[in-house]
Amino acid sequence: MLFGDVANEGIVVRKVVMALNKLHSTERFEMDPETAFEAITEAEKEGLDFVGLFHSHPAPAVPSTIDLKFMKLWADAVWLILSSTDDNLAAYQMKASELREITIIVK
Ligand SMILES: [Zn+2]
Numbered sequence: 001m002l003f004g005d006v007a008n009e010g011i012v013v014r015k016v017v018m019a020l021n022k023l024h025s026t027e028r029f030e031m032d033p034e035t036a037f038e039a040i041t042e043a044e045k046e047g048l049d050f051v052g053l054f055h056s057h058p059a060p061a062v063p064s065t066i067d068l069k070f071m072k073l074w075a076d077a078v079w080l081i082l083s084s085t086d087d088n089l090a091a092y093q094m095k096a097s098e099l100r101e102i103t104i105i106v107k
Contacts, residue, residue: 001031001039002080003048010105011051011078015043026058028066052078052091059083061090063099071099078102 004014017039021029040050053074057064061083063071071079071094080091091102 001036001050002052002054002078003039003043003046004051006049006051006076011102013051015046015048016054017043029055050077052080054080054082056082056084058085060086061088063092068094068099072097080104 001017001019002013002015003017004012006012017035019031019035019039022032023030043050061081063079063081067079067081071077071092075094078091078093080089082089089104091104093100093102
């Protein structure tokens with residue numbers, strides 16, 4: 001889970017919270033809801049917003065059909081995807097049902 005700030009120049013990730021995959025799968029994931037709730041509560045106390053999710057694919061770093069379904073539910077969240085096959089990292093956001101790739105800047 002990615003937490004940070006949404007500013008004019010973009011989304012700044014300031015905190016990363018790892019959550020176990022409840023499905024213990026390399027192809028699908030489901031976050032433990034208690035972990036998610038605690039992480040969001042803690043981040044809110046720190047003045048941080050939930051800004052996105054990071055996960056990996058044993059495939060290209062593009063949203064899967066399931067990712068796209070959940071991206072529509074979590075509007076504005078950035079989905080950072082790492083391909084474990086070619087180490088490519090990409091970020092996407094679903095805005096008004098339009099998928100767009102986000103430029104990643106590492107500082
Ligand atoms: Zn995915």
